[in-house]
Amino acid sequence: MGTGQSFRVALCQLKPRKGDVAANVAAVTEALPAGADLAVFPETVLSGYFVEGAAREVALTRLELVKALGAPPAGRGCDVALGFYERGRRGVYNGMAYLTPAEGRYEVVHVHRKVFLPTYGLFEEGRFVEPGREVAAFDTRFGRMGMLICEDLWHSLTPSILALDGAELLLSGCASPARGFGPASPLPGNLDEWDRIAARTSKEHGVFVLLAHLAGSEGGKLFAGGSSAWAPDGSLMARAPLFAEATTSVTVDTGDILRIRQESPLLGDLSNALPRLRASLDRAWAGEQSPGGSTGGRSPANAGARTVAVRDTAGRPVRTSRTPVRSHPQPPTRPGASDLEAIAIDPGLVESALVEFIRDEVSRRRGFERVVIGVSGGVDSAVSLFLACMALGPENVYGFRLPYATSSSESLEHARLVIEAAGAHEGTLSITGAVDAYVTEHEPGVTPTRRGNLAARIRSVILFDQSARLDALPLGTGNKSERLLGYYTWHGDDSPPINPLGDLFKTQVWDLARHLGIPAAIVDKPASADLIQGVHDEHELGISYHRADPILHHLLRGHDPASLTRLGFDETEVRIVWKRLSSTHWKRRLPTVALLSETAIGESYLRPVDY
Numbered sequence: 118m119g120t121g122q123s124f125r126v127a128l129c130q131l132k133p134r135k136g137d138v139a140a141n142v143a144a145v146t147e148a149l150p151a152g153a154d155l156a157v158f159p160e161t162v163l164s165g166y167f168v169e170g171a172a173r174e175v176a177l178t179r180l181e182l183v184k185a186l187g188a189p190p191a192g193r194g195c196d197v198a199l200g201f202y203e204r205g206r207r208g209v210y211n212g213m214a215y216l217t218p219a220e221g222r223y224e225v226v227h228v229h230r231k232v233f234l235p236t237y238g239l240f241e242e243g244r245f246v247e248p249g250r251e252v253a254a255f256d257t258r259f260g261r262m263g264m265l266i267c268e269d270l271w272h273s274l275t276p277s278i279l280a281l282d283g284a285e286l287l288l289s290g291c292a293s294p295a296r297g298f299g300p301a302s303p304l305p306g307n308l309d310e311w312d313r314i315a316a317r318t319s320k321e322h323g324v325f326v327l328l329a330h331l332a333g334s335e336g337g338k339l340f341a342g343g344s345s346a347w348a349p350d351g352s353l354m355a356r357a358p359l360f361a362e363a364t365t366s367v368t369v370d371t372g373d374i375l376r377i378r379q380e381s382p383l384l385g386d387l388s389n390a391l392p393r394l395r396a397s398l399d400r401a402w403a404g405e406q407s408p409g410g411s412t413g414g415r416s417p418a419n420a421g422a423r424t425v426a427v428r429d430t431a432g433r434p435v436r437t438s439r440t441p442v443r444s445h446p447q448p449p450t451r452p453g454a455s456d457l458e459a460i461a462i463d464p465g466l467v468e469s470a471l472v473e474f475i476r477d478e479v480s481r482r483r484g485f486e487r488v489v490i491g492v493s494g495g496v497d498s499a500v501s502l503f504l505a506c507m508a509l510g511p512e513n514v515y516g517f518r519l520p521y522a523t524s525s526s527e528s529l530e531h532a533r534l535v536i537e538a539a540g541a542h543e544g545t546l547s548i549t550g551a552v553d554a555y556v557t558e559h560e561p562g563v564t565p566t567r568r569g570n571l572a573a574r575i576r577s578v579i580l581f582d583q584s585a586r587l588d589a590l591p592l593g594t595g596n597k598s599e600r601l602l603g604y605y606t607w608h609g610d611d612s613p614p615i616n617p618l619g620d621l622f623k624t625q626v627w628d629l630a631r632h633l634g635i636p637a638a639i640v641d642k643p644a645s646a647d648l649i650q651g652v653h654d655e656h657e658l659g660i661s662y663h664r665a666d667p668i669l670h671h672l673l674r675g676h677d678p679a680s681l682t683r684l685g686f687d688e689t690e691v692r693i694v695w696k697r698l699s700s701t702h703w704k705r706r707l708p709t710v711a712l713l714s715e716t717a718i719g720e721s722y723l724r725p726v727d728y
Contacts, residue, residue, distance in 0.1 A: 121374065122370070122372070125368055127365065128329045128355070130361070130363050133161070136164060136725065151192055162331065167336060169725050171724060172246055177204060186223050195218075196216065196257060226257060227264065245723075262286045270291075281391070287322075289329070294338040323384050339474050359469060361473070460670050487590070491594070495644065497596055498535075502514065502516050517544045522553070534638070556568065594610070596622065597618075597620050603701025607704050665693075669694060
């Protein structure tokens with residue numbers, strides 16, 4: 118290890134264009150900073166992460182990677198570590214390459230293939246790529262390094278191998294969608310977890326840990342950025358901003374490693390103990406019983422367990438997190454009969470995420486400058502309108518009032534009020550003539566419910582036509598509670614291609630509305646679809662959102678109705694929510710198609726969101 122050396126590392130946080138390798142190579146080249154010795158880019162930065170069945174198409178061989186990168190830019194000839202899908206002899210891999218400048222080109226020093234492929238929850242990586250089979254440190258002109266990709270770092274075994282193999286720096290590219298926007302931290306919950314993992318790994322092994330995270334939105338999966346650098350004592354050296362492309366620079370001095378390892382010789386202890394533990398490891402892997410009578414590590418009980426200068430791309434200083442890293446995870450919230458704490462949000466953090474989501478999905482991904490929104494006078498459309506104006510500018514947002522004869526005058530006035538407050542364009546298009554023409558001619562005996570659904574669908578038709586006229590994209594307004602309870606008009610309220618509120622419970626939307634400064638008259642009034650005169654949501658649902666939302670939350674977290682009742686929730690209310698949740702799955706799916714082939718769309722033929 119010697120006395121060490123000091124060098125400059127840049128964490129380059131980018132928003133790749135889905136599937137566009139050439140554009141992403143150009144973005145990587147453009148992002149290479151002057152004065153850096155090593156630039157670290159995120160996982161799959163050359164293609165985007167959620168490419169699904171297109172992984173083979175965007176994959177590059179190592180030779181193709183070198184050709185695509187071309188010659189190192191003049192004055193920016195640093196080493197580069199970047200994530201890409203690699204085409205190998207046996208299939209496609211999620212890879213991370215370390216390259217160094219050579220004569221007029223880059224030279225591949227090492228490629229790590231991701232070992233742990235998540236295939237659970239929102240991930241299906243193991244379905245499309247092959248797992249790597251080796252973890253090894255490697256020598257560079259700046260010392261000995263190791264690379265891991267995302268979940269590889271969550272398992273203690275892989276960084277331990279690299280540290281024992283002499284790595285002084287662990288470089289990790291990550292594509293971790295933002296999840297968890299509670300008030301306990303200014304970071305999304307997934308980044309809090311990454312902080313705990315990185316701090317523990319660096320401190321345990323006495324190594325620098327450098328994490329480069331993706332930013333941007335891929336089909337609604339929002340990458341938060343927040344790349345970070347960690348010193349060998351487990352302290353945070355630098356943090357990149359959230360939800361933005363940025364370059365975050367940090368100076369690494371490998372001479373610190375020896376000093377810190379002398380103070381805390383955990384790696385040396387592991388190295389000394391490992392020969393004695395080899396037999397235990399082999400026995401645990403084989404599932405054999407230990408001499409003391411306890412079973413090995415593959416018992417059912419534990420089978421499958423898983424364990425500075427910051428500037429944006431324009432060179433402007435950016436604000437980073439103000440809160441120190443928590444050393445311990447927050448305790449789980451116990452379900453309770455009035456448990457709204459479990460779904461509390463940090464509205465400022467949610468605002469930042471959704472503004473970036475709208476800007477990314479509308480403009481950057483789909484190439485639109487404008488959006489159209491149906492503004493009902495309710496809180497959901499008001500929040501979508503405000504967020505859109507913040508993301509795109511009010512001059513690019515068109516709010517339409519689409520009243521029917523039975524719409525309340527209060528709703529019309531509130532819709533006008535919120536459009537005026539947001540500064541958006543206002544339009545009023547009555548749907549009374551269109552609805553009544555159909556009813557009078559064909560269905561004079563229509564029920565109020567059918568008439569309401571007819572009105573909702575005609576509003577959607579008009580919004581899509583206005584979007585074509587204005588070259589704008591329709592923006593949705595439906596919240597998570599309505600979607601889970603099935604309380605919306607199929608192919609009406611849910612038809613816009615982009616919806617910023619679809620993963621927020623109604624009570625969370627109210628919290629966000631108050632934070633955004635939506636007029637109190639809109640936030641505080643009873644929720645109503647305004648499809649049937651005088652009927653509010655609570656009348657039709659049989660339960661308020663304040664009571665339903667915690668029940669929905671805990672049902673989604675794996676509780677069943679019986680367990681919630683035992684924990685104190687009202688049995689009748691649980692039954693109401695459970696019945697609506699379990700009987701409306703069809704409304705949250707695309708049309709059911711008879712599967713007749715081995716290439717059924719959405720089953721076997723899986724593609725990413727095509728922009």
